[in-house]
Amino acid sequence: MIRPGQVIVLCALALLTMGVVMVQSAGMQVTPLSDGMNPTESAAVSGVSAQSLLTSRTSLYLVVALGAMVLASRLPVRRFAERLDKVVWFRPGGDLGLLVIGSITLVAIVLSVYIPGIRREVNGATRWVNLHLPGLESVQPSEIAKWTIIGMIAWYASRLASYPSNRLHRFWSGLFPAVAAIGVVAFAVVLEDLGTGVLMVTACTIVLLGAGARVRHFAAFVPIGAFGVVMAIMTSPYRVARITAFLDPYADPKGEGYHMIQSLATVSGGGVFGRGIGHGLQKFGYLPEDTTDFLFAVVCEEIGLVGAIIVVALYAGIVWTGTHIIVRERNTLLKLVTLGIVATFCVQALINLMVVTGLGPTKGIALPLISSGGTGWILTAFMLGVVVSIDRTREPSIAEDYADEFAEGFAERTLRDGDPMIAVPDRAQLFGAIAAGEERPEPAEMQRLLVDREVEFKPRVRVRPKPMQTENPERIDQEEYEQLLFHDD
Incomplete structure (x- = not known):
């Protein structure tokens, strides 16, 4: 039986492969016409071929991303999570200390984009740091x-949730430090990238709510967050222009509204089955950022509605499978880590799809595992590999362990006081009965079942004992069943 982690790997591999092909197609160039050259002889300089795909930089990113996913999937994350709470320095108050240290470290990493000599500016935005490494500039x-x-945040929330009374239910000593840490890091990010800052806050909020934080406590931060977003927009003229262009892109069709107009034209130009890979038209100087932010528009034009549905289905497969892993996970820290990874992946994909289809203002948010970007591919693949590792090392619950065993031995009964009996040697058998679909006892009855070693258990299903034969081998009624039990032929 295929495991949920394997589904994630297959979906991620499909998205990465599609990303390599579509980035190569969107990056095609056309040979300029020379004097005396027939216009019909103009050909693409770099088209989509096996050689171009294998020798492209995106193929190198694909290999590195897959390696990162495999590496992460083999990490002993469960052993690390179990030993993390045993470190004496974390008790007491160490959780808050680590939260402060981690926040300061992340702010320093984010602000490194302002260091002269290593900062890199692209399209007026300073979001990159030069590394000058082969394949990773x-x-x-x-x-x-x-x-x-x-x-x-997942670690901090799991620490607070581990106390007898969940300390995330407290405002000042529980939720407030986490929100303050998120706000400080998000503020540093928003200085250059509002979209990533909003994505970060959204994902962390989902993690805290999943850990048991009260919704009414978050209500106190809504006005502050809304004020911060408004100020970030109003203090940046280009962000204001993007909002106005989203409301009416045709008011400035050659300026701020150009991105959205060309994106919608590209999406609608593919029809159901598309123009064919490499045969799109909008990428030749019409659609801006065709290999990054608006690559999904190229997918729609060249593969059509069918390709768009495939891409959305692959994302939905990862999110659905990740949700399944979250529900089955019993370790609080690993559950929250998985929740945060899946939430970040889902919200990022959703934001990009909304921007490309005109449902949101233009933002520099890449489509995960498809849009060109070595850092994004490698880190996203690594984090999905962590989810795969969590699923791979998960131990089945008691109910899952004993459900099949209980179902197979269901006909083996004992008799007491003339009624059918089931021997329950330990608690595992009881949970196996519940997992096998039997009637769930009331709380008081459940307590008695957990104490007694041999208890009465009247199942709803009818079982035909294998040694006994009846006239109708397919079904027997209750009276005949009792006769078979109490009368020895």
Whole structure:
């Protein structure tokens, strides 16, 4: 039987492969016409071919991303999570100390984009740091902070939730330090990247709510967060222009509204089955950022509605499978880490799809595992590999362990006081009965069942004992069943 983690790997591999092909297609260039050249002889310089795909930089990113996913999937994350609480320095008050240290470290990483000599500016935005490494020229610090803060908040929330009374239910000594840490890091990110900052806050909020934080406590932070977003927009003229262009893109069709107009034209130009890979038209100087932010529009144009549905289905498969892993996970820390990873992945994909289809203002949020970007591919694949490792090392619950065993031995009964009996040698058998679909006892009855070693248990199903034969081998009624039990032929 295929495991949920394997489904995530297959979906991620499909998205990465599609990303390599579509980035190569969107990056095609056309040979300029020379004097005396027939216009019909103009051909693409770099088209989509097996050679171009294998020798492209995106193929290198694909290999590194897959390696990162495999590496993460083999990490002993469960052993690490179990030993984390045993470190004496974390008790007491160490959780708050680590939260402060982690926040300061993340702020320093994010602000490294302002260091002269290593900062890199693209399209007026300073979001990258030059590394000058082979195959990895630069890195985006906000990407590192986006994933790291998920682990930090998940750990802090799991620590507070481990107390007899969940300390996240408290405002000042529980929720407030976590929200303050998120706010400080998000503020540093928003200085250059509002979209990533909003994504980070949303994912961390989901983690805290999943850990048991009260919704009414978050209500106190809503006005502060809304004020911060409004101020971030109003203090940046280009952000104000993007909002106005979203409300009416045709008011400035050659300016701020150009991105949205061309994106919608590209999406609608593919029809149901698309123009074919490599045969799109909008990428030739019409659609801006066609290999990054608006790559999904190229997918719609060249593969059509069918390709768009496939992409959305792959994302939905990862989110659905990740949710399944979250529900089955019993370790609080690993549950919250998985929740944060899945939430970040889902919200990021949703924001990009909304922007490309005109449902949101233009933002520099890449489509996970598809849009060109080595840092994004590698880090996202690594985090999905962590989810795979959590699923791979998960131990089945008691009910899952004994459900099959209980169902197979269901006909083996004992008799007491003339009624059918079931021997319950330990608690595991009881949970196996519940998992097998039997009637769930009331709380008081459940307590008695857990104490007694041999108890009465009247199942709803009818079982035909194998040694006994009846006239109708398919079904027997209750009277005949009792006769078979109490009369020895």
